[in-house]
Each structure stands twice: as structure tokens, then as C-alpha cells.
Amino acid sequence: MSIKIDIPSYLQSFTNNQEIIEVKGNTVGECLAQLIKQFAGMRKMLFTKDNRLHGYVSIYINGEDAYPNELARPVKDKDKIMILYIIGGG
Amino acid sequence: MLTEDERQRYDRQIMIRGIGEEGQEKLKRARVVIAGSGGLGSPVAIYLTAAGVGTLRLIDHDTVELSNLNRQVLHWDKDIGRNKVDSASEKLRQLNPGTKIESIRETITDANVKRLVAGFDLIVDAMDNLPTRYLLNRAAIEGNIPFFHGAVYGLEGRAMTVIPGKSACLRCIYRAPIPQEKFPVIGVTPATIGCIQATEVIKYITGIGKLLINRLLAFDGLNLKFTELTVRKDPDCEHCGHLRQEDEK
Numbered sequence: 001m002s003i004k005i006d007i008p009s010y011l012q013s014f015t016n017n018q019e020i021i022e023v024k025g026n027t028v029g030e031c032l033a034q035l036i037k038q039f040a041g042m043r044k045m046l047f048t049k050d051n052r053l054h055g056y057v058s059i060y061i062n063g064e065d066a067y068p069n070e071l072a073r074p075v076k077d078k079d080k081i082m083i084l085y086i087i088g089g090g
Numbered sequence: 091m092l093t094e095d096e097r098q099r100y101d102r103q104i105m106i107r108g109i110g111e112e113g114q115e116k117l118k119r120a121r122v123v124i125a126g127s128g129g130l131g132s133p134v135a136i137y138l139t140a141a142g143v144g145t146l147r148l149i150d151h152d153t154v155e156l157s158n159l160n161r162q163v164l165h166w167d168k169d170i171g172r173n174k175v176d177s178a179s180e181k182l183r184q185l186n187p188g189t190k191i192e193s194i195r196e197t198i199t200d201a202n203v204k205r206l207v208a209g210f211d212l213i214v215d216a217m218d219n220l221p222t223r224y225l226l227n228r229a230a231i232e233g234n235i236p237f238f239h240g241a242v243y244g245l246e247g248r249a250m251t252v253i254p255g256k257s258a259c260l261r262c263i264y265r266a267p268i269p270q271e272k273f274p275v276i277g278v279t280p281a282t283i284g285c286i287q288a289t290e291v292i293k294y295i296t297g298i299g300k301l302l303i304n305r306l307l308a309f310d311g312l313n314l315k316f317t318e319l320t321v322r323k324d325p326d327c328e329h330c331g332h333l334r335q336e337d338e339k
């Protein structure tokens with residue numbers, strides 16, 4: 001069971017500049033927990049103090065928006081999770 | 091009807107299958123609001139003017155600063171201190187006198203947004219902050235006006251087209267505010283995204299191609315990668331959720 005998490009470039013400083021992190025898990029929440037286990041700095045970038053995803057973080061599974069209840073979404077072997085931050089610059 | 095000068099000016103794009111003289115006439119009749127005359131607004135305005143869009147309304151409350159010039163290519167060194175809409179209009183009128191440019195130097199607010207977009211066919215979101223993007227998105231939904239979103243940060247960008255009532259809107263996919271901050275950016279990023287927005291506008295007006303609806307395009311300039319993400323209308327969206335309910339009646 002291997003899930004790939006695609007890290008956006010502005011968060012790659014928290015993953016030793018790695019773009020793809022492979023984790024194991026049955027749900028998005030489990031996979032993100034594995035990610036944070038490897039890279040503790042990602043916690044505050046993804047989650048609020050009460051362990052909810054920040055509102056400005058979007059999760060896509062194989063290119064599809066996982067909203068709502070993103071963390072409970074099941075994932076299977078070879079799935080790809082993409083983390084996207086809202087951006088507003090122009 | 092196109093004039094002989096117009097036939098010459100737009101000859102190469104009239105040759106594009108699906109545009110033709112009929113498409114060019116549609117461009118000539120089109121009235122487009124460009125909200126923001128900065129990094130995104132510059133390429134959007136340049137390419138829509140060059141393409142022969144009939145009327146552009148530029149809205150921006152800002153003045154040109156030295157730190158704008160790395161990316162806001164309608165503004166030059168001599169323009170520092172001028173109103174952005176005046177600086178932009180001057181160049182656009184020289185580029186194509188056939189395009190009517192309206193300059194509005196106002197801050198877009200909840201109180202004036204409907205008035206600012208009233209009577210226009212399309213809205214291009216070339217803003218630099220999320221709260222104003224939300225105001226424009228809501229006005230587009232309420233006015234049933236197609237909305238062309240673009241945003242940048244550093245070497246990353248996003249683009250999406252919203253057709254009210256038919257596709258996900260900005261609020262469906264962006265559900266929270268982001269902290270206001272000075273964002274990093276280099277000119278090539280808004281140039282890329284602004285050109286994509288202008289492409290979408292031209293396609294919509296001329297009725298060709300497949301629009302970026304229910305598709306969020308994410309541009310990663312660092313790795314030169316475009317990723318297409320599938321998005322959906324949120325039935326609980328505070329801006330367009332009611333339209334979905336009406337569709338389902």
C-alpha cells in the first residue's frame with residue numbers, strides 16, 4: 001500500500017525539498033498523519049490547533065477535489081494525494 | 091461589419107478555424123471588465139486589446155510604484171506615481187485605437203461592485219487579494235456574468251472559468267480567507283496565467299474550444315508543469331448554491 005503525496009513547491013522547504021512523499025494509509029487523514037510523522041513542520045501548515053485542515057488547504061485525490069470530509073476519504077494503493085494552498089496574488 | 095482596416099489587422103486570427111469574420115465581429119461587440127491593472131491585468135488587457143475586443147473597462151484604485159515594474163508590464167518607469175488605469179489606458183489606446191478603453195479609478199467594494207460590472211458581458215478577475223475576488227465572484231453569479239479567475243504566487247499560478255449556474259464558482263473551491271501578505275512574484279508567472287485568462291475570454295466570446303469550467307488549472311513554473319484538477323459545484327456554496335437548487339427544481 002503506497003500512496004504518493006504531491007507537495008506544493010512553497011511547502012517543500014518542510015519536506016527537505018522533496019516534491020513527492022510516499023506514505024501508507026487507508027484514508028487521507030492517515031496518510032497526512034504519516035506525512036507529519038516524517039516531517040513535523042507540516043503539521044502547522046496543514047492543520048489548525050484542533051486538528052482540522054486549514055480552510056485555505058485543499059486536498060485532491062487523483063486530481064479530484066476531495067471536499068467535503070477530506071480526511072475521511074479512502075485511498076488505495078498507487079493513489080496520489082495533492083495538497084493545494086489557496087493563492088490570491090495578482 | 092468589419093472595416094477593411096480591421097480585416098487586415100486581424101487577418102491572422104480570422105484565419106483560425108472557428109473564429110473567422112463572424113468571431114471577429116463578436117470580439118468587436120464584446121464588453122469586458124478587467125478588475126485589476128497589475129500583474130495579471132496587464133497581459134489580459136494587452137492581449138484582449140490586440141485581439142480586437144470592442145470595449146474594455148479597467149478598474150484599479152492604485153498608483154504605479156517602482157516595485158510593480160518587475161511584472162506589471164503596462165506600467166513603465168516614466169509612469170511611477172500615475173494612476174494605474176491612466177497609465178494602462180494610454181498604452182492600450184496606442185496598441186489598438188479600435189478598442190474603447192474605459193478607466194475606472196475606484197476601490198471595488200460590496201457597495202459599488204454591481205454598478206461597476208453592470209452592462210458588461212464578462213468579468214476578468216485580475217485582482218491581488220482574495221476578499222475582492224469574492225466580491226467579484228458574487229457579483230458575477232448574481233448578474234449571470236461569466237467570470238475568468240486567475241491568481242499567482244511566486245512561480246505558481248491558477249486559472250479557472252466560471253459560468254454562473256453551470257459550473258463551480260470561486261467560492262465553491264476557495265472556502266476560507268487567506269492571511270493578507272506581501273506575496274512573492276516574478277513577471278513571467280502572471281504573464282502565463284494572464285494569457286490563459288485572455289485565451290479563455292476569446293474562446294468564450296467566439297464560442298470555440300473547451301473552457302476551463304469545473305477544471306482548476308494549476309501552473310507550477312518551477313517544474314514547468316500544468317496540472318488539471320477536477321472541481322465540483324458545492325451545493326452549500328454561499329455564492330452559487332441557490333442556483334444549483336434552482337437548476338434541480
